[in-house]
Amino acid sequence: xxxxxxxxxxxxxxxxxxAVLMPFLGYLRERWVPYAALLPLAASxxxxxxxxxxxxxxxxxxxxxxxxxxxxxxxxxxxxxGLFLMLVVCAITLLALVYSRRYIxxxxxxxxxxxxxxxxxxxSGAMLGFTATGDIFNLFVFMEILALSSxxxxxxxxxxxxxxxAFKYVLMGAPSSIxxxxxxxxxxxxxxxxxxxxxxxRIAESxxxxxxxxxxxxxxxxxxxxxxxxxxxxxxPDAHSIAPSPISALLSGLLVEVCAFALVRITFxxxxxxxxxxxxxxxxxxxxxxxxxxxxGGIMAITQKDLKVxxxxxxxxxxxxxxxxxxxxxxxxxxxAMYHMLDHGxxxxxxxxxxxNFIYLKGYRRIEELRGAWRQMPWTCFxxxxxxxxxxxxxxxxxxxxxxxxxxxxxxxxxxxxTIVLLSGSILAAVYCLRIIYYMFxxxxxxxxxxxxxxxxPPGMLVPVWALSLGTLFFGVFSYLLIPSxxxxxxxxx
Amino acid sequence: xxxxxxxxxxxxxxxxxxxxxxxxxxxxxxxxxxxxNIMETSVFFFYISLGYLDGGVAPIHAGSAxxxxxxxxxPQALILTGIVVALSVTALALSxxxxxxxxxxxxxxxxLMREEEPAAxxxxxxxxxxx
Numbered sequence: 001x002x003x004x005x006x007x008x009x010x011x012x013x014x015x016x017x018x019a020v021l022m023p024f025l026g027y028l029r030e031r032w033v034p035y036a037a038l039l040p041l042a043a044s045x046x047x048x049x050x051x052x053x054x055x056x057x058x059x060x061x062x063x064x065x066x067x068x069x070x071x072x073x074x075x076x077x078x079x080x081x082g083l084f085l086m087l088v089v090c091a092i093t094l095l096a097l098v099y100s101r102r103y104i105x106x107x108x109x110x111x112x113x114x115x116x117x118x119x120x121x122x123x124s125g126a127m128l129g130f131t132a133t134g135d136i137f138n139l140f141v142f143m144e145i146l147a148l149s150s151x152x153x154x155x156x157x158x159x160x161x162x163x164x165x166a167f168k169y170v171l172m173g174a175p176s177s178i179x180x181x182x183x184x185x186x187x188x189x190x191x192x193x194x195x196x197x198x199x200x201x202r203i204a205e206s207x208x209x210x211x212x213x214x215x216x217x218x219x220x221x222x223x224x225x226x227x228x229x230x231x232x233x234x235x236x237p238d239a240h241s242i243a244p245s246p247i248s249a250l251l252s253g254l255l256v257e258v259c260a261f262a263l264v265r266i267t268f269x270x271x272x273x274x275x276x277x278x279x280x281x282x283x284x285x286x287x288x289x290x291x292x293x294x295x296x297g298g299i300m301a302i303t304q305k306d307l308k309v310x311x312x313x314x315x316x317x318x319x320x321x322x323x324x325x326x327x328x329x330x331x332x333x334x335x336x337a338m339y340h341m342l343d344h345g346x347x348x349x350x351x352x353x354x355x356x357n358f359i360y361l362k363g364y365r366r367i368e369e370l371r372g373a374w375r376q377m378p379w380t381c382f383x384x385x386x387x388x389x390x391x392x393x394x395x396x397x398x399x400x401x402x403x404x405x406x407x408x409x410x411x412x413x414x415x416x417x418x419t420i421v422l423l424s425g426s427i428l429a430a431v432y433c434l435r436i437i438y439y440m441f442x443x444x445x446x447x448x449x450x451x452x453x454x455x456x457x458p459p460g461m462l463v464p465v466w467a468l469s470l471g472t473l474f475f476g477v478f479s480y481l482l483i484p485s486x487x488x489x490x491x492x493x494x
Numbered sequence: 495x496x497x498x499x500x501x502x503x504x505x506x507x508x509x510x511x512x513x514x515x516x517x518x519x520x521x522x523x524x525x526x527x528x529x530x531n532i533m534e535t536s537v538f539f540f541y542i543s544l545g546y547l548d549g550g551v552a553p554i555h556a557g558s559a560x561x562x563x564x565x566x567x568x569p570q571a572l573i574l575t576g577i578v579v580a581l582s583v584t585a586l587a588l589s590x591x592x593x594x595x596x597x598x599x600x601x602x603x604x605x606l607m608r609e610e611e612p613a614a615x616x617x618x619x620x621x622x623x624x625x
Contacts, residue, residue: 141579163593174583188541
């Protein structure tokens with residue numbers, strides 16, 4: 001019983017504790033808050049990396065809160081896939097927080113900056129807890145912390161468009177949370193337990209198939225809204241484009257993905273293989289919606305004039321990719337979905353932070369205003385190009401690896417139509433990404449559009465952007481570090 | 495007969511549908527929030543009726559009460575959490591309504607969303623890139 005067994009709970013509670021303490025610091029020394037907020041997240045990241053390699057293959061780390069044995073107490077359950085996603089969450093939240101300091105000074109009024117960091121830490125802690133928990137009611141609680149802090153963060157600037165976008169998000173997000181709560185209630189009513197592992201063993205023998213199916217459909221709708229799965233995505237383009245850029249990066253790069261991961265947990269850890277026959281029909285419907293999302297998001301992204309809205313629609317498309325990987329029900333497909341969570345998180349966060357750089361320096365939001373941006377902001381533009389390449393899925397970036405496994409998984413499952421959809425999604429991505437690259441690098445902008453700009457943004461904003469874009473390259477070249485263990489972990493989940 | 499016996503579940507689901515209908519169909523955002531609260535209440539009612547026992551006693555093991563007649567306390571504990579969450583969501587949404595009303599001067603959701611569309615909602619852009 002080493003101390004490392006306690007690491008997962010500290011990874012979750014340190015950011016939450018930081019969020020509680022931050023208002024006091026903000027009251028005394030507001031200028032220290034951006035630095036102090038880094039501490040809990042850095043500690044979580046460190047603990048996460050110390051956990052790597054400690055969990056035996058094909059097994060999980062189970063932690064009992066307060067020493068109450070499951071199924072009575074709340075269990076924190078970290079397996080390889082969960083730890084992988086927790087590390088992604090830690091790394092990206094940490095980088096976006098480093099980025100936030102300068103950006104927030106410009107976009108958020110002084111009285112609200114402490115609130116920004118409090119909500120930011122709450123959201124990070126909730127995402128970690130959401131990924132790690134092994135109890136479905138606890139899952140609901142973390143989802144609500146996550147949702148409430150993200151509603152408030154979208155509206156943090158307080159201008160009218162931001163509040164409207166956030167309200168639209170609440171109007172869709174709050175009913176979806178209630179549906180998840182109802183689904184949890186249905187599962188509890190037929191099994192009498194809330195622990196995921198215990199549920200998995202009891203679901204098979206409980207006779208109430210209709211209740212189980214309805215419960216699964218409610219989970220799909222609930223998490224589908226939060227993950228912005230195609231017909232339920234309406235809130236996303238507004239909320240993701242109007243929020244401050246570091247928050248857009250977090251919403252687009254992480255929030256939708258942890259919600260998709262929650263559906264992975266529900267499908268594979270709760271309903272499991274034995275009950276897959278029950279939910280197979282729903283999963284097929286999810287597959288159709290995901291395929292529609294890939295195409296719809298891509299086409300909408302092409303038609304956009306605003307850079308951040310375009311990136312947001314690209315997220316709608318890529319959520320479709322993740323869901324197509326999940327609904328393939330093969331180890332390769334699930335590996336592709338998990339790897340896509342990594343590289344989409346890195347690339348999309350990078351794109352949003354780059355868009356933030358243009359807003360920070362010049363206030364430019366529209367795509368055609370970026371003509372000739374390369375000469376003034378070479379570093380930002382190169383990072384943007386690298387992340388775009390990963391979004392399209394060109395080797396040697398991580399986007400290629402994940403799309404490879406997604407397609408492989410769908411071929412294994414005999415879903416040829418989805419394979420074609422996945423490939424055409426890449427073509428659409430190429431159209432909308434290369435258009436921006438063309439504007440940035442190969443078109444002469446008006447001289448006066450850039451003349452007063454200083455040469456690129458301060459290093460505090462460039463370093464996170466470059467760390468993210470080099471991350472997509474690193475995980476593309478060195479994918480062999482992760483893929484074998486992910487394949488094994490996916491087979492364990494299946 | 496089973497439905498008649500489990501009428502409280504049917505009531506909870508009817509309430510849920512009324513709430514969902516209100517959230518989707520009503521144009522006034524205050525009414526939408528009321529619908530949201532009806533949905534929440536219906537779920538709370540569903541949970542509480544799960545644990546209810548006719549003529550049940552409080553689940554305190556110290557006395558001489560028969561464990562088989564005790565009310566299940568877990569749904570009640572869960573719903574305490576659920577109520578706190580619902581309260582926070584409602585408070586946040588209402589504060590947003592106040593901000594929206596100050597800035598747009600209307601509570602009608604159609605007018606709110608129509609007014610001054612974000613610049614992004616344009617027609618096909620000049621997508622000559624990609625070549």
